[in-house]
Amino acid sequence: MSIYVSVQTEDFTVANEYQRLRQITHSAGAVVTFSGLVRDFEVGSGKQSQRDSLKSLTLQHYPEMTERLLEEIIQESQKRWSTLGVTVIHRVGRLLPNDQIVFVGVVSTHRDDAFQAAQFLMDYLKIRATFWKKADVDGTEQWLEAKGSDTAAAARWDGSHRD
Amino acid sequence: MINLLFFGRLGDCALEVDKSILYQDDLATPLDVRDWLAKAHGDLGQVLSEPQVLVSVNKRIVKWDHPLADNDELAFLPPVTGG
Numbered sequence: 001m002s003i004y005v006s007v008q009t010e011d012f013t014v015a016n017e018y019q020r021l022r023q024i025t026h027s028a029g030a031v032v033t034f035s036g037l038v039r040d041f042e043v044g045s046g047k048q049s050q051r052d053s054l055k056s057l058t059l060q061h062y063p064e065m066t067e068r069l070l071e072e073i074i075q076e077s078q079k080r081w082s083t084l085g086v087t088v089i090h091r092v093g094r095l096l097p098n099d100q101i102v103f104v105g106v107v108s109t110h111r112d113d114a115f116q117a118a119q120f121l122m123d124y125l126k127i128r129a130t131f132w133k134k135a136d137v138d139g140t141e142q143w144l145e146a147k148g149s150d151t152a153a154a155a156r157w158d159g160s161h162r163d
Numbered sequence: 164m165i166n167l168l169f170f171g172r173l174g175d176c177a178l179e180v181d182k183s184i185l186y187q188d189d190l191a192t193p194l195d196v197r198d199w200l201a202k203a204h205g206d207l208g209q210v211l212s213e214p215q216v217l218v219s220v221n222k223r224i225v226k227w228d229h230p231l232a233d234n235d236e237l238a239f240l241p242p243v244t245g246g
Contacts, residue, residue, distance in 0.1 A: 036246060059245070060170060060171065060174075061245070062168070062170060062222065062238065062240070065219065065222035065223075065238075068222065090245060090246075101246075102245070102246055122246060125245060125246050126243075126245065126246040127243065128243065129243060129245050129246075130170070130240060130243055130245075131243055131244065131245025131246070132170055132171035132172075132241065132243060132244055132245070133244045133245070134171075143171050143241075143244075144244045145242070145244070146215075146241075146242035146243065146244050147244075150246075
């Protein structure tokens, strides 16, 4: 099992990350990659339908703790699915709409493990990893609030333990 | 000394706070530190008391009654919003 975790200001290239995963072992039969992008809007706290224009996003994190938590989340995924390699990259600092913000890639022998592990990793990263987003919404800076939908997304994996 | 860190919106509420406090017997747990901060900074005390705020010591999530030691790094963490 090969793990690569990086918290960085620099952008990443999906093709390079894909190659890294693909080359880990010739036992690989599937690579699943996910890239998260910065949206140009934030749903307003008032009316559900209201969309406020987002100018930029600034990400803060807790160095060392974040990396360790990401590694723990990856280890947790290994208790559930059989994977050969995992890459998690998360960017910090100031990002603009359409920028890449997060990458999760999983290589496994069979596709189902890679699909499910990738989704699990993203769901848990959202609720566990120590990142905080500050958004410039129409010229006003505000810290974003955690979403209940993210907690619900992670809860779906409760009980999916492989014994 | 105990080194204090405040993340996310908690940092905005803690701009005036001295981030390095003297380790002493009556600041034996994160809860003691929170209560002590609340005396001088009421607004900060209020946000730190929100149930979803977590606390870590030396980069490990701990309970509020975790014993503190000299040179510990104590961090207050609001709900995370990465991804």
